[in-house]
Every structure is written in structure tokens, then in C-alpha cells.
Amino acid sequence: MRLKQGIRLHSLLPEGYDAVFINSGTSPYQEQVLAEVDFQDWHFTPLFEDDAYLPKKDWRKMNPQEASIICSKTTRKDYNTIFTGYIPEELQDTIRQLGLEQSQNREEVMQKFRDHPATVQQLNTKMQQFLTTVADNKPFHFHCIAANLPNLEMVACDITRLRENFTVPEKRYIGLHNDGTQFMTLHTTHKAGNRITINLGKQSRIFYFVNLTMIQALNMLAKKIDVKEQGINIHNVSAHFFKHYPEYPVIKFIQQPYQYYIAPTDNCFHDGSTLGNTVLDINMVYFGTFRC
Numbered sequence: 001m002r003l004k005q006g007i008r009l010h011s012l013l014p015e016g017y018d019a020v021f022i023n024s025g026t027s028p029y030q031e032q033v034l035a036e037v038d039f040q041d042w043h044f045t046p047l048f049e050d051d052a053y054l055p056k057k058d059w060r061k062m063n064p065q066e067a068s069i070i071c072s073k074t075t076r077k078d079y080n081t082i083f084t085g086y087i088p089e090e091l092q093d094t095i096r097q098l099g100l101e102q103s104q105n106r107e108e109v110m111q112k113f114r115d116h117p118a119t120v121q122q123l124n125t126k127m128q129q130f131l132t133t134v135a136d137n138k139p140f141h142f143h144c145i146a147a148n149l150p151n152l153e154m155v156a157c158d159i160t161r162l163r164e165n166f167t168v169p170e171k172r173y174i175g176l177h178n179d180g181t182q183f184m185t186l187h188t189t190h191k192a193g194n195r196i197t198i199n200l201g202k203q204s205r206i207f208y209f210v211n212l213t214m215i216q217a218l219n220m221l222a223k224k225i226d227v228k229e230q231g232i233n234i235h236n237v238s239a240h241f242f243k244h245y246p247e248y249p250v251i252k253f254i255q256q257p258y259q260y261y262i263a264p265t266d267n268c269f270h271d272g273s274t275l276g277n278t279v280l281d282i283n284m285v286y287f288g289t290f291r292c
């Protein structure tokens, strides 16, 4: 299926759009050969929610027509653009001093922050300075530092659905999804701002997205089903969309260490991945209304 004009990617990277790929769509996780996690004491095949959809693995470079639909133009808004670039060298140097790359798990990552209070203070100052340059005069706030096992097909899971004291292999990944909260509807997610995710790990990581806004996805679904009768909302739109449009392409972007991406994750289907990695994935997330 052909790409529609929708969410675009704005690359400030020296390599431009070389790290961007496209595929032929999605399929239910049950139809895919799933990668196994084999790291330290972890040896398991990740579980998925019943209605999880994953990108197909037939990745290729975009053709010129696809590139003209994905690559950004001059009118770049927070809700219709994904931005990517490197954080400043000075900020990279400060983060390097923490030695996070050697961490084997999230606890070790957090311990390194606790062990280096002066460096963390410097990091905070430089991070605030950098974020101010992309914050579009809007407020922003720290969300989390996340760590993911290597070679995970997808990284997002809804831990509220799990039992207390769940173990890592019990996590059920949700596949391509839109974030959203109870305070949003499919018609308001474009007003929700976006996030910046910075890769603090030793290896690259993957960001997948579908270049459609929630309103576009809803309008496409309305051509196939009665969206009112079926009660389509921010919680079930992804499963319905991928069921009815399995041939709509997914875009893959490879995010190198110290690169950031800014994405309206409430307003588009997306997920991260550590497929092919061999060490811990570490990333830092802020919420705001970023633009560059």
C-alpha cells in the first residue's frame, strides 16, 4: 500500500536519511518468527498481548517518491513531525563521564547516577540548556530513564496489566501502539505535545512509526467499519487499524548513541526495539512540546 502524506521526519543528522527504512506493513505477532532474548541470566522468547502487531521484516530503502512523502518540509509542527539529531558534544562528554555503557541492568544505571552527584548536576544544567533550544518556549519535564534488554522485538509493555512482583519473562509486549491517556480522545491527541528520547546506551536502537496522525488513522478506519458502533477509541484504535490495514508501511529509524528523536507518540503508532543488540539499551525521556 502507498504511503499517505502525514507525519514527516526531519533529520538534523550528518548522515541525513540514510538510517531510515520502509517495509510492506505489519502482521500479528503470532505470524512472526520472534527473536529470543539471550542476555546474562535471561533466556526467553518475549510474550505479547493477544492483539499485538509487529512490523514485517522486509526492510528496504525508501524510493524517491516515498522519501518525498517522509522527509520534512518547512512547515514542521510538534504534532506532525518526528525530529532527530545529536545532542551537543559537551552534553555527550558529561554523560560519558558517568560510564553508563558498562551497566548490566537498570539498577546499575541508577547507581551510577547516585555515585556521581557532581556530574549529574552538570548533566542537568547542560540538558536544561539543550532542551530549552528545542522546547519552542513551552514547558518540559523529565519523564524517565529506561533500560531495555537487548534483542527485544518491541519494548513497550503495559505493566499495570501484570501481577505484583512480575518477572521479566512474564512481561507482555503490546506491539505497535499509540500512547495516549484517559484525558485524550482521538481528536485531541495532536494537542498533547511530544517527547524527546535520547539514546544513552552503547549501541544503536530502533524507532518504528507509522506516518499517520490519529485523526488520519480514524478516518481510514471509517472507510472500513462503523467507528461509532465499534466504539473506536485511543485504547483500541491500533488493533483495529492494523487488522484492516496490514499493508500500510511502517518506517524504521535507527537511532545511534547520543542521538535523540522527538516524536508525538500520543498521535502516531510507534514502538522502540533493540533487535540485534547485545548489550543493555539505556534511554532518557522528557515530555514537552519540542520542535527544531
Ligand SMILES: [Fe+2]
Residues within 6 Å of the ligand: 156, 177, 178, 179, 265, 270, 271
Ligand atoms: Fe509508546
